[in-house]
Amino acid sequence: MKITKLTxxxxxxxxxxxxLVAQCNEYTKxxxxxxxxxxxxxxxxxxxxxxxxxxxxxxxxxxxxxxxxILVKGEENLGNLQFQLFDTEYNLLYDNSDEDYTxxxxxxxxxxxxxxxxxxxxxxxxxxxxxxxxxxxLIGFRAFGSRTIFx
Numbered sequence: 001m002k003i004t005k006l007t008x009x010x011x012x013x014x015x016x017x018x019x020l021v022a023q024c025n026e027y028t029k030x031x032x033x034x035x036x037x038x039x040x041x042x043x044x045x046x047x048x049x050x051x052x053x054x055x056x057x058x059x060x061x062x063x064x065x066x067x068x069x070i071l072v073k074g075e076e077n078l079g080n081l082q083f084q085l086f087d088t089e090y091n092l093l094y095d096n097s098d099e100d101y102t103x104x105x106x107x108x109x110x111x112x113x114x115x116x117x118x119x120x121x122x123x124x125x126x127x128x129x130x131x132x133x134x135x136x137x138l139i140g141f142r143a144f145g146s147r148t149i150f151x
Contacts (some may be wrong), residue, residue: 004117005053005143011062011080019124022075022137023134024048024049024134025045025114027047027075027116027134027136028035028045028134028136029045029046030132030136030139031066031073031136032071032073032136033065033088033138034141035073035104036069036071037055037112037140038139038141038142039067039068039069039141039142040140040141040142041138041139041140042138042139042141043141044139045136045138046058046136046137046138046139047129047134047135047136048135049132049135050074050087050119050121050131050133050135051121051131051132051136052058052078052120052121052124052131053122054125055118055119055120055121056116056118056119056135056137057117057119058073058115058116058117058137059088059114059115059116059117060114060115060116060117060139061112061113062109062112062113062114062115063109063112063124064106064109064110064111064112065108065143066109066141066142066143067084067106067107067108067134067143068106068107068108068140068141069104069105069106069139069140069141070083070104070105070107070117070137070138070139071103071104071136071138071139071140072103072117072119072136072137072138073098073103073135073136073138074121074133074134074135074136075133075134075135076133077133078121078122078131078132078133078135079122079124079125080099080121080122081101081103081119081120081121081122082094082095082119082135083096083100083105083117083118083119083120084096084117084118085105085115085116086115086117086118087114087115087116087118088111088113088114088115088116089125090116091122092101092139094107098117099149113144114123117137119135119137121135123142130151
């Protein structure tokens with residue numbers, strides 16, 4: 001009987017994170033992907049359950065002659081999310097805190113290169129419990145046009 005209870009307990013422990021990831025993917029599909037329009041979604045679901053005070057990074061390749069839209073969106077209980085774009089040597093290229101924490105940014109690169117997107121979840125000192133929620137980083141693309149060009 002003890003083995004059965006232990007097995008059920010272990011299954012529950014391992015099933016919980018899978019359930020949270022599935023809920024996060026549904027949030028991303030329903031709430032976030034439509035906001036990429038008129039850009040074409042690149043097909044990569046980049047989402048995770050994060051808590052206040054945590055940071056996540058994602059390294060992506062951006063290609064010459066494509067205009068990109070970065071969308072970083074989190075569930076409302078997380079508040080304003082800060083996201084930054086770095087080159088691979090961690091030189092800061094963009095910080096949405098300079099634009100009132102906008103969750104969308106459009107840009108174009110002059111040459112194909114790798115970049116790092118960092119998302120920071122602010123920690124609210126006034127709250128007793130840390131909030132956690134789904135955070136999505138999505139990329140849309142289209143040919144030509146630009147808002148900002150990096151070399």
